[in-house]
Amino acid sequence: MKFESLNLIAPILKAVKAEGYEKPTPIQAQAIPAVLERRDLLGCAQTGTGKTAAFAIPILQILEEDREKGFKQRGIKTLILTPTRELAIQIGESVEAYGKYMQVRHAVIFGGVSQHGQVQALKRGVDILIATPGRLLDLMNQGFIDLRNIRQFVLDEADRMLDMGFVHDVKKVLAKLPSKRQSLFFSATMPDTIVKLADSILTNPVKVEVTPVSSTADTVQQSIYYVGKKNKRHLLLHLLNEHEIPRVLVFSRTKHGANRIVKDLDKAGVKAEAIHGNKSQNARQQALKNFKDSRTRVLVATDIAARGIDVDELSHVINFDLPNVPETYVHRIGRTGRAGTNGMALSFCDGEERAYLKDIHKVINKSIPVIEEHPFHDEEGVVVTEAPKKATGGGRGNHNNGNNPRSKGGNKKRSGERTGQGRPKNNGGPRSKSGGPKPEKKPDTNTNGENKGSQGTGNGKKWSKSGWKKTW
Structure with missing residues (x-):
C-alpha cells in the first residue's frame, strides 16, 4: 500500500514525499481512513510505529477540507495533549512537516520556560494546539486559552500520562471540552485503568491494535x-x-x-x-x-x-x-x-x-538471551572484581609506598584534603590477591582528624575475617 491509496490531498502527499515516506506503517494504514471518516479512534501501538503521523496527517486534511468549504470558526480547533515537553516538541515538528504546504497554524506550549512567546503565538491565532497538561491548565486559568470550539481532541501516550500523575489534570481538561467532538486516544499499553479512561472519552471508537500489548519490535x-x-x-x-x-x-x-x-x-x-x-x-x-x-x-x-x-x-x-x-x-x-x-x-x-x-x-512473553562473554560476567548477582588497576608493588603490604593517601607517609596534599572530614568513604577498598573485596580498614585519627597510619597496631583493634574487632 502507498500513501496515494489513502485518499490524501495533494499538499499532504507532497509533504509526505518530501519527508521520504513511501509506504504507510500498519497503524497509519488503519488509522488514517478511520480518522478521515471523523470516527473516534482507540489506538494501541508501541512507540516507534508511526502513530504521530497516524493522527496528524488526517487531522491536517480535515482542517484543510473545512477551510475550503468556507468553515470560518475562530479559535483553537484541535487539541493534542501529551505528557512531556520533548514529545510535544516532536509532535509540533511533525505537524509542521506534514502541513508545510497548507494554511494551517499550530503552536506548542509546555512548562519550564517563559510563557511570553507561547502567549504571543496564541494571540496570533492557532488551529492546532499541542500542549502538556500543566502549562495548558495554567494558561486556561489565565484566560489565554478557550477550548469551547475544539472539534478534534487527541490524547497521546495515555499510559505515560497516568504514570506521571496527570490523570486529574486530564479530567480537568476534558471537563472544558465540548461534548460533540472527535476524540483520538493512543496508548502503548492497555491496562484496566487506561481502558476505563478511554471508555469515558470515546464514543463507539474504531479500535486499532497493530501489535500485541507490550510486545517488542522484531527489528x-x-x-x-x-x-x-x-x-x-x-x-x-x-x-x-x-x-x-x-x-x-x-x-x-x-x-x-x-x-x-x-x-x-x-x-x-x-x-x-x-x-x-x-x-x-x-x-x-x-x-x-x-x-x-x-x-x-x-x-x-x-x-x-x-x-x-x-x-x-x-x-x-x-x-x-x-x-x-x-x-x-x-x-x-x-x-x-x-x-x-x-x-x-x-x-x-x-x-x-x-x-x-x-x-x-x-x-x-519471551526470554532475553544472556551474553556471558564479557570480562564482568556475574551469574550469581555478586559484585565481582572491578576493572584491573595498575599494580604499584604487588601485594597489600606495599600499599604504604608513599602514594597511599591513607598512610602516614602518603601524599600530603591529598591527606590534607581529608583533614577534619572523618573516615573517607569506602569505594571498594583494598583487594585480596584473588581479586575479592575486603572491607577497608578504619584509620585511626588524632584530634585534627588526620590519619595516624595504615597499620595502626596500637589503636586497640585487630583484623579478623569478620571485620575489625576491639581487643579490650
Whole structure:
C-alpha cells in the first residue's frame, strides 16, 4: 500500500514525499481512513510505529477540507495533549512537516520556560494546539486559552500520562471540552485503568491494535548482561570500545544516576550528556540536538525525559538500570529499530534487578538471551572484581609506598584534603590477591582528624575475617 491509496490531498502527499515516506506503517494504514471518516479512534501501538503521523496527517486534511468549504470558526480547533515537553516538541515538528504546504497554524506550549512567546503565538491565532497538561491548565486559568470550539481532541501516550500523575489534570481538561467532538486516544499499553479512561472519552471508537500489548519490535535484537552493580560503568565503557558503537542512548533509573554516568564517561574521554527533569528546557534541547547531530556520542536519559526522543537510525539502546515497571522496558528499546531499521537493545542486570527481569520476560512473553562473554560476567548477582588497576608493588603490604593517601607517609596534599572530614568513604577498598573485596580498614585519627597510619597496631583493634574487632 502507498500513501496515494489513502485518499490524501495533494499538499499532504507532497509533504509526505518530501519527508521520504513511501509506504504507510500498519497503524497509519488503519488509522488514517478511520480518522478521515471523523470516527473516534482507540489506538494501541508501541512507540516507534508511526502513530504521530497516524493522527496528524488526517487531522491536517480535515482542517484543510473545512477551510475550503468556507468553515470560518475562530479559535483553537484541535487539541493534542501529551505528557512531556520533548514529545510535544516532536509532535509540533511533525505537524509542521506534514502541513508545510497548507494554511494551517499550530503552536506548542509546555512548562519550564517563559510563557511570553507561547502567549504571543496564541494571540496570533492557532488551529492546532499541542500542549502538556500543566502549562495548558495554567494558561486556561489565565484566560489565554478557550477550548469551547475544539472539534478534534487527541490524547497521546495515555499510559505515560497516568504514570506521571496527570490523570486529574486530564479530567480537568476534558471537563472544558465540548461534548460533540472527535476524540483520538493512543496508548502503548492497555491496562484496566487506561481502558476505563478511554471508555469515558470515546464514543463507539474504531479500535486499532497493530501489535500485541507490550510486545517488542522484531527489528530490535535484545540481550542481557549479568553484572555487579559496581561494574556497570566498566561494562559500559567496554561495550563502547569493543563494539565501536557510534551513538547510543543510555537509560538510567534516576536523575542522579544519569549525572554520575556522564561524569564517568567524561573521565574516560567519551563525549556524553544527560537529559532529565532537573535540566533546563534549553539544556535538554541542546543536548538532544548535539546527539542528533552526532556531536555527542552518548545521551544518558531518564524515562520521563526520553519519551519524546526520536532520533533517525539510532542503532543502540543500553539499559544501564533495568526499569522496575516492565512496560517501561518496551518504551525504552522502542527508541531503536524504528521504521523498519534494525537496532540493538543491551540491558545490564545486577543481583537486585533479577526480579525486574523476570517481570519483563512475562510482559514481552519471551526470554532475553544472556551474553556471558564479557570480562564482568556475574551469574550469581555478586559484585565481582572491578576493572584491573595498575599494580604499584604487588601485594597489600606495599600499599604504604608513599602514594597511599591513607598512610602516614602518603601524599600530603591529598591527606590534607581529608583533614577534619572523618573516615573517607569506602569505594571498594583494598583487594585480596584473588581479586575479592575486603572491607577497608578504619584509620585511626588524632584530634585534627588526620590519619595516624595504615597499620595502626596500637589503636586497640585487630583484623579478623569478620571485620575489625576491639581487643579490650
